[in-house]
Amino acid sequence: MPKYYKYKTPDDLVADAERLGLQVFVTDDFSSLFTPISIGPHRAGNRLAIQPMEGCDGTLDGHPDELTYRRYRRFGAGGAKLIWGEATAVADEGRMNPRQLWINEKTAGSLERMLAQCRQAHRETFGHDDDLVVGLQLTHSGRFSYRKPMLAMHDPLLDPLTRDKSTGRPIDPSFPLVTDDELKQIADQFLAAAKLAWKIGCDFVDIKQCHRYLLSELLAAKNRPGPYGGSLENRTRLVRDIIERIRDEVPELTIATRINAYDGIPYRGEGEEFVGRPVPHERPLVTAFGTNPENHLEEDLTEPLQLVRWLKDWGVQLINVSMGNPYANPHVVRPAEYAPVDGYNAPEHPLIGVARHFRIARQIQRAVPEIPVVGSGYSWLQDFAMHAAAANVARGDVAIVGIGRGALAHPDFAKTLQETGRLRRTSVCRTFSYCTNLMRSKDHPLGQYPTGCPPFDKEVYGPIWKEVLEKRKQAENATR
Numbered sequence: 393m394p395k396y397y398k399y400k401t402p403d404d405l406v407a408d409a410e411r412l413g414l415q416v417f418v419t420d421d422f423s424s425l426f427t428p429i430s431i432g433p434h435r436a437g438n439r440l441a442i443q444p445m446e447g448c449d450g451t452l453d454g455h456p457d458e459l460t461y462r463r464y465r466r467f468g469a470g471g472a473k474l475i476w477g478e479a480t481a482v483a484d485e486g487r488m489n490p491r492q493l494w495i496n497e498k499t500a501g502s503l504e505r506m507l508a509q510c511r512q513a514h515r516e517t518f519g520h521d522d523d524l525v526v527g528l529q530l531t532h533s534g535r536f537s538y539r540k541p542m543l544a545m546h547d548p549l550l551d552p553l554t555r556d557k558s559t560g561r562p563i564d565p566s567f568p569l570v571t572d573d574e575l576k577q578i579a580d581q582f583l584a585a586a587k588l589a590w591k592i593g594c595d596f597v598d599i600k601q602c603h604r605y606l607l608s609e610l611l612a613a614k615n616r617p618g619p620y621g622g623s624l625e626n627r628t629r630l631v632r633d634i635i636e637r638i639r640d641e642v643p644e645l646t647i648a649t650r651i652n653a654y655d656g657i658p659y660r661g662e663g664e665e666f667v668g669r670p671v672p673h674e675r676p677l678v679t680a681f682g683t684n685p686e687n688h689l690e691e692d693l694t695e696p697l698q699l700v701r702w703l704k705d706w707g708v709q710l711i712n713v714s715m716g717n718p719y720a721n722p723h724v725v726r727p728a729e730y731a732p733v734d735g736y737n738a739p740e741h742p743l744i745g746v747a748r749h750f751r752i753a754r755q756i757q758r759a760v761p762e763i764p765v766v767g768s769g770y771s772w773l774q775d776f777a778m779h780a781a782a783a784n785v786a787r788g789d790v791a792i793v794g795i796g797r798g799a800l801a802h803p804d805f806a807k808t809l810q811e812t813g814r815l816r817r818t819s820v821c822r823t824f825s826y827c828t829n830l831m832r833s834k835d836h837p838l839g840q841y842p843t844g845c846p847p848f849d850k851e852v853y854g855p856i857w858k859e860v861l862e863k864r865k866q867a868e869n870a871t872r
């Protein structure tokens with residue numbers, strides 16, 4: 393029985409928002425969503441995007457595999473006109489798991505096939521693909537690299553939650569930071585990746601600065617000494633270098649970035665109910681970007697707003713706004729009805745999280761009206777996500793609406809909405825968090841289970857989920 397999502401109509405949703413002191417707008421006029429928009433030199437035929445959604449289903453050497461190709465064919469046929477390809481590592485040591493995509497000379501050909509199949513599926517369904525915009529998210533996982541954490545700074549709140557893989561113990565203050573020279577090499581890797589991305593047909597690359605992976609952590613690295621820490625100018629030096637070098641060397645490639653506009657702080661489950669509580673912390677907070685140093689629950693957008701104005705000046709043409717940390721405060725990244733296996737029960741009504749996404753994206757969009765901003769965090773709104781999406785676009789609060797989990801469950805949400813005026817009820821994501829649970833399941837011969845939507849993409853992911861559950865049961869029995 394859902395605890396929070398009990399809405400029968402969009403008006404119920406608005407009434408609940410009002411009860412919670414929040415502003416959420418809805419409309420059943422979806423026409424704003426089907427208005428084309430320019431993204432740099434490209435034209436997207438509608439305002440619906442598929443967010444970057446890692447499938448953790450590549451090969452060990454970074455190629456897409458069968459399920460990866462399948463996902464992009466489904467996304468291509470689904471009708472969203474902006475497809476934001478998933479996190480793709482720029483270096484092996486920067487991968488988040490052993491099956492994460494990795495762009496290099498050897499994998500370029502198969503990644504090109506993946507993008508081509510996405511476009512082909514779109515053409516087969518809609519007759520043309522000249523208004524489809526497809527790109528890739530380029531990433532370095534930094535602290536969350538699966539082999540060895542690579543820290544941009546010491547974070548008093550995150551270090552105790554980060555394991556040094558060689559000792560199995562939490563990071564301590566003696567753990568070395570990534571050096572300035574290593575950061576310069578990482579900039580070279582982003583540039584090389586962007587050149588390949590252009591060669592294989594990406595319309596854009598996203599220089600990923602969200603979810604506390606390397607470039608996101610750098611945004612918060614006030615306590616890092618040297619040219620990449622301290623002032624905001626220093627903390628954005630690396631991303632600026634990367635963007636300027638891509639602009640100089642691959643001028644036709646559109647540069648996008650997904651940013652964390654609010655980090656918040658880590659949470660842990662506590663008590664019998666295992667409800668999330670913020671970890672003990674001292675004030676002022678010094679390592680949380682976009683966050684009020686005196687109150688972690690509040691955003692302070694002074695720096696994020698400066699960041700996006702600079703990004704515009706440096707040549708970025710598309711911005712995707714996200715927030716939080718999928719490992720330390722998943723309720724911020726993905727408001728959900730049901731907790732993921734590595735998470736905790738919701739510390740706040742999920743609508744508070746959704747409204748935080750909307751409020752922050754709106755302020756970012758207002759700061760850079762020349763650049764289309766993609767908003768996140770819609771999936772918990774379930775049957776009425778498109779009602780809020782249409783209202784937000786019509787109001788100019790965001791140019792484009794990105795759907796994450798909702799697109800794993802219902803990859804053809806855009807086509808269905810356009811053809812029938814509603815989502816297919818039997819495919820709407822209910823934020824059960826099975827997809828995150830699969831992502832966190834490592835007991836697989838390749839060290840990582842693939843992820844997708846077991847309840848609504850049953851044929852493929854149902855048996856995979858069953859296998860994970862059986863293994864968990866066996867492991868539990870073995871420890872009894």
Ligand SMILES: Cc1cc2nc3c(=O)[nH]c(=O)nc-3n(C[C@H](O)[C@H](O)[C@H](O)COP(=O)(O)O)c2cc1C
Pocket residue numbers: 443444445446447478479529602603650714725726727768769770771772794795796797798827828831843
């Ligand atoms: C299985 C899974 C994979 C994800 N992969 C990525 C990713 O590769 N890059 C990224 O920036 N966000 C990733 N996210 C976050 C989503 O893009 C999105 O921001 C989040 O799910 C909230 O949006 P939603 O409410 O529409 O799901 C992932 C989320 C899930 C559940």
Ligand code: SF4
Pocket residue numbers: 797798800801820821822823824825826827828844845846847848
């Ligand atoms: S498993 Fe499916 S229904 Fe559950 S959160 Fe993920 S996409 Fe949504």
